[in-house]
Structures are given as structure tokens and as C-alpha cells.
Amino acid sequence: WGALRRRIDAPGAAAMNRCELQCGLCAPGWVGRITCVKTIENAAGSRYGSYRHVETQEWTIGGASTPVAGGTAIAWTWQTQGSGSKTWKDPTVRPGWKTWTINTRSPTNQLGFVSSTNPDGSWSFDRRAVAAKTAPVQMSSGGNSSVAEIAFMKFTGLVPPNEKRVQGSRTLAPPGGSDSPERFSDTTGTITCSWDLGFQ
Secondary structure, three states: OHHHHHHHHOOOHHHHHHHOOOOOOOOOOEEEEEEEEEEEEOOOOOOOEEEEEEEEEEEEEEEEEEEEOOEEEEEEEEEEEEEEEEEEOOOOOOOOEEEEEEEEEOOOOEEEEEEEEOOOOOEEEEEOOOOOOEEEOEEOOOOOOEEEOOOOOOEEEOOOOOOOEEEEEEEEOOHHHOOOOOOOOOOEEEEEEEEEEEEO
8 A cells, every 4th residue: 555655645747647637536535546458369370360459448546436325436537548450361351451549538537436345344346337438449541440448347355444455456258359449250358457446
């Protein structure tokens, strides 16, 4: 928690990144980040060609909060960055290759993150049922595409209430190859999420 607190309080770029869009982020309450890295690709030697998409989504937690049924809803901002490429193996089917980039940050906060205390004294955190955001994808050859905000799973911090720091990670295989632009049918992927939250 000390390292997290230093990042919050210290002057400079790190402090500005944490507070610039959320004026109340340095007020008392839960603060921190959730990061999910999504990797979608196919195996070498695929009969379709090569495909790779890597994207990092990040939620900055903290700021305004309000009581809700079963806990407290906390504001967040969401951003995603990434890139990818696709090359067709058979030029008679679709010649050439394609690349893309993603770089989006949500302009406003939303009360979409809920914390609650369990009977055993641990803390649970969950995404509230609010509309998922989407980010436009900039395609090198034109055309429209987008990626959606990852609906990360509920997680629990098995820590005493007086410690009030929750850290962890989880990797899952997204269904259907996950959400990425123009993927081949043989792509597979993983989403690895980590979190580091503290109560100040």
C-alpha cells in the first residue's frame, strides 16, 4: 500500500495521470487500477494467414462514490490502447495485409464499480450493471471497427478489513476468440487481468 500511496501523493506525471480526470480521486476511499491485457492470435502455419491483436484496457478507480444496495459504487475512467495486424496467406483470396491501432480514453466518470464487505471480513469488488463502452479502431486500409470494454469478473480481496489493500490477477480464455477486428476463424486468445486497490 505504501507504494500505491506514494504514486497517489507524489507530484509529477504519475500523480497527474491519476488525478487529472477525477478531481476527488485523492479524497478518502478506494483508489487504484485494474488492468486487463487481451492477446488474440493464431498459430504459425495457419491455412488462413497470420493474425495478432494485443490490447491493454485500464480502469482508474476512485473519486465520487455513492451508497447502493449491497455496497458502495465508486467512479472510474476507462482507457484502452492496442494494435494488431492481419496477413492473408493466399493472395488470390485477399491480397496484402492490414494493420490497426486503438487509443481511447473515456471522457467522463461513471459510478460503475461496487465495493462491499463480506461476512468473513474480506472485501469484494464487482462491475456494476452499466452500459459497456466501446472504442473505435483505426484501420490502415479504411473501414470501421470497434472493440468493447472488457467485462472483468468479480474479485475478492482476502485481507482483514484493517489492512484494506487488495491485489491479485486472473487469466481467462475469452469465448469465441474474443473481441478483435476482422479475426480469422482459427484465432485463440487470453485475457489477463490484474488489480491493485487500496483504501486511503
